[in-house]
Amino acid sequence: MARILIIDDRPEDLEALNRALAAEHGLQAAASLQQALQVTAGEPGPDLILLDATIAAIDRRQFPGRLRPGAPGRATPVIVISASEGGDDEQTWLEQGADDYLPRPLRPAIVAARVRIQLELQAARARLLDQNRSLTAEVARQLADNLMIQDVSIRALARLAEVRDPETGDHLRRTQRYVRTLAEELSTHPRFAAFLTLENIELLGKSAPLHDIGKVGIRDEILLKPGRLTAEEREIMKAHSLLGFQAIQQAEQDSEQPIDFLRMAREITRWHHEKWDGSGYPDGLAGDAIPIAARLMALADVFDALIAERVYKRAFPVELAGRMIREGRCSHFDPDIVDAFVAREADFIAIARDHAKARPLVAGEPAAAAAAPPPAAREPDGCP
Known part of the structure; x- marks a missing residue:
């Protein structure tokens, strides 16, 4: 069950998001960026953030910074919810670093599908990162083994001369x-x-x-x-x-x-x-x-x-x-x-x-x- 943080103060949004996601995911809600930081302080970060564009616009310096913890390749995905019905600022938010954009009115089926896609992408990135780390570790191990074999071979060759002349x-x-x-x-x-x-x-x-x-x-x-x-x-x-x-x-x-x-x-x-x-x-x-x-x-x-x-x-x-x-x-x-x-x-x-x-x-x-x-x-x- 993914942990999803909703940063939105609109009752109609919270109701739509709850209908779309509550059955399969754990939801936390915050009415502001500051409250979101307090809610998540000292806890593992959320797996995904749903962020109201109006709230995010109050202080864009915090988006997508402290709300997106994680190592490279593991940063929390953020889906921005449009500021108003018929909003046309999708390109702006995607350029700002949002991973996806949901226009109002929120439709539960579309919300669920977009969230599922982002969580699957994040899981795939995490698997790829783990595979790369495993591959890097294996290459390093093989290199160390090769260097050890090389050193032993050199000493063995050098000792050929030593056998002839102590x-x-x-x-x-x-x-x-x-x-x-x-x-x-x-x-x-x-x-x-x-x-x-x-x-x-x-x-x-x-x-x-x-x-x-x-x-x-x-x-x-x-x-x-x-x-x-x-x-x-x-x-x-x-x-x-x-x-x-x-x-x-x-x-x-x-x-x-x-x-x-x-x-x-x-x-x-x-x-x-x-x-x-x-x-x-x-x-x-x-x-x-x-x-x-x-x-x-x-x-x-x-x-x-x-x-x-x-x-x-x-x-x-x-x-x-x-x-x-x-x-x-x-x-x-x-x-x-x-x-x-x-x-x-x-x-x-x-x-x-x-x-x-x-x-x-x-x-x-x-x-x-x-x-x-x-x-x-x-x-x-x-x-x-």
Whole structure:
């Protein structure tokens, strides 16, 4: 049973409306807008309002405002009753926001039909709104599920490299955090702001762990060799960037639609060993021709390789690693990215300390690692 509010002070109208509607609906009557507000105060709003045009004209600012409570799509329908017999102001009231218009004299059958139509329309709008909300919630749930599956898949892929080289696992997690730190620092920089949106920073975090995925294609005797690589072995090691790129590119081609994080992972994987001065590999890109994501990864990768102990070298003290990064400004690294590193160097050290295997050496600790020569023989792992 619908609740209908009648705002009308004419006895003949109230009698006609009662005959037309009382059998099927609950009726409330008010003789003025103010009384209507008092009648409905603190109660659920009516399902429909029948409003005398003469009363409504007293203060049009209240029509169809406070008398029409409800969320968008659920606002109470209002049917205006003409000011007088033969009234010709139907268009005016419809333009004012009325949902329908009843001319006088009121005929019960027409009143009942118009009320029924408005209540059915309102019920249909409410059902559609509920369906849209349910659909939105379902889409959001599926999107969250897809993102979770995507994250799990990325971690599974990244762990392929970790299985081959246990040291790689912590390296992937650390470099992921380093890249995020650099991206956040540069997000307002004029050269980087357009690219480093919140969405792209999130994609960077997802993509970064895949940068060394190509190492699964490198033979163990080279990947895990404790000593200096030969010239031939170094060329084989360098191939990991192209192997990773090709694997991700194939995944993109197999996808039914573009996947943003794969595009970014492809750029990082292929070009994170390029250098600002063009002396890197595999394509010898220089300057801004190197994708931003790859430039960020280049610095993160080198820093972590310097401070971490590997099978072929001891860990470098953090002071020396920082100095080597700064010395690579304008040669190995984008100068603005080096400046961002300097600004957030303490955060880099804190990230490294979160992982025991990469605890950076500091002044006053045993200096055996500090005496070691720079690990130039293993450039493919990111050292200058």
